[in-house]
Amino acid sequence: MKHLRFLNKYFYKYKWWIIPGVFFVIISNIFGVIPAQVIGHAFNLITENIQIYGLFEGFERRNIIYDIFSTSLFYFGLLVLVLYLLRGLFLFFMRQTIILMSRHIEFDMKNEIYAHYQELSLGFYRRNNTGDLMNRATEDVNRVRMYVGPAIMYTINTAVLFILVIYAMFSVNSTLAIFSLLPLPVLVVIIYFVNTLINKRSEQIQEQLSRLSSFVQERFSGIRVIKSYVREGHTKAVFAAESQGYKDNAMGLVKVQALFYPTMLLLVGLSTILTVYIGGKQVIEGSISAGNIAEFIVYVNQLTFPVSMLGWVTTLIQRASASQKRINEFLQLQPDIVSGNAPIVPVRGNIKFENVSFTYPDTGIQALKNISFEIEQGQFVAIIGRTGSGKSTLANLLMRMYDVNQGKIKMDGEAIDSLDLRHYRSQFGFVPQEVFLFSDTIKNNIAFGLDKVNEEEVIEAAKNAAVYQNIINFDLKFETMLGERGITLSGGQKQRVSIARALIKEPKVLIFDDCLSAVDTRTEEEILTNLGKVMKGKTSILIAHRISTIKNANKILVLEDGRIIEQGTHQDLLQLGGAYAEMYQNQLLEEESSGNSPLV
Structure with missing residues (x-):
């Protein structure tokens, strides 16, 4: 659980969701335990009234006793129904607080991870592949959400129910309660050993899923190369091998769970048998009534669902721990590039x-x-x-x-x-060697570096980058949607759109990193001529x-x-x-x- 301590700050933030949630859990379980006592009284009423009804055989009062008996049973049944309706109502409130809280935490975590990714230096992205980064911000966060939501909800629910049920059992008969709960220590030992296996399998599954995501993302990005070299069959075989590795790890986890659940249900069934056997002997001895056996059977059955859920909750917690460990690995990294605190002044x-x-x-x-x-x-x-x-x-x-x-x-x-990093970088117009365009319109790609921009500025930047004529020849002109990484455009067009994106900022310093390699000589001269006008009095660096x-x-x-x-x-x-x-x-x-x- 040490990795999950990271979530404590979120629990504190949403404490006014957790506290009412716990209150609703307690109230719902109280309304869940009381029906067992009502059923016990009803069972005693049935056994006693059947004997009385038999004694009045042949008497006129027998019909009166029957009416009283049936009316009492009706009210007992109505009371049980009302109690369960109230339990259902508070269960609804419980889910509306704890489960909704988990969604808020999921939202906060994804934003925190993405914001932290943005702060990390370029070297971090050279060391880590995109698929793994995406998997930690999506799949891993989702598994953590299952812990802060369903896992915690069912854990609290199970704990409260156990306390109430065990208290109710011992208040009736301690001997019968001990025998009914006898299989539980065995269950605890099984859970202890299974936890280790689940945790190990969960980490293997997440690591394999990251490798699989990275492989798919990289192959889709390089689909042109794959098709050009006719390597579809090879990549399919490698993907099948990676998928097989994920499947094997997932099946290993399923096998552990498949053995775990039947074992728990067997132990719960053993509790029911012990309840009937020991309780029957005590009824014969006169220590308890027949209604108490019925009450105990209801208690044991009430524990069946929480105990069966215990294995699932254990899996959720272990998988969340493995995922949170992976998330923490990156969140604990500090950016290599730290902003300075010198006063912000215009860059010359x-x-x-x-x-x-x-x-x-x-x-x-x-x-x-x-x-x-x-x-x-x-x-x-x-x-x-x-x-x-x-x-x-x-x-x-x-x-x-x-x-x-x-x-x-x-x-x-x-x-x-020593300079403020955000302000310093904002003064640059940078056209990288490897052009990157987003899956958006040409207009939005050109205006990417600015929060607000008008159409005239976009057109002027396109003209200065000598790409305006190409754009207006498209059916949708500047509203043309580009494919992933600008795949819709040719190499030279992508370079010029990237140049327009830098020029529209009117930067103090412009850096061209070998970004005219795919441009013909005449277009190059046009761009450089325009550059001389746009960057007059400003610093330009051309690689x-x-x-x-x-x-x-x-x-x-x-x-x-x-x-x-x-x-x-x-x-x-x-x-x-x-x-x-x-x-x-x-x-x-x-x-x-x-x-x-x-x-x-």
């Missing part, structure tokens, strides 16, 4: 890297080594280099997706780790592979193996005759061989 765009080194914590790869450079407000700076040279890492560090291992990154003279994209930059940084090996303007670097000039000559030859030479 003066950037400075001072001896920055960075190693990715997940892989141990050193991406940057003692990098130093400066970007002044309003400059257009380009970063170029071979794959793996550290270009995208620079962008991630500047956006504080990661924190540097050594050195300092400053914005307007202030270390960025690229093609020199045609960056030749007009105010400053070009050439990266290799995590170090800046050259920096300067296009003409300066050509005159230097180093790595940049070599790349320029290679790309020039490629363009000339294809019949198009925009580099000249």
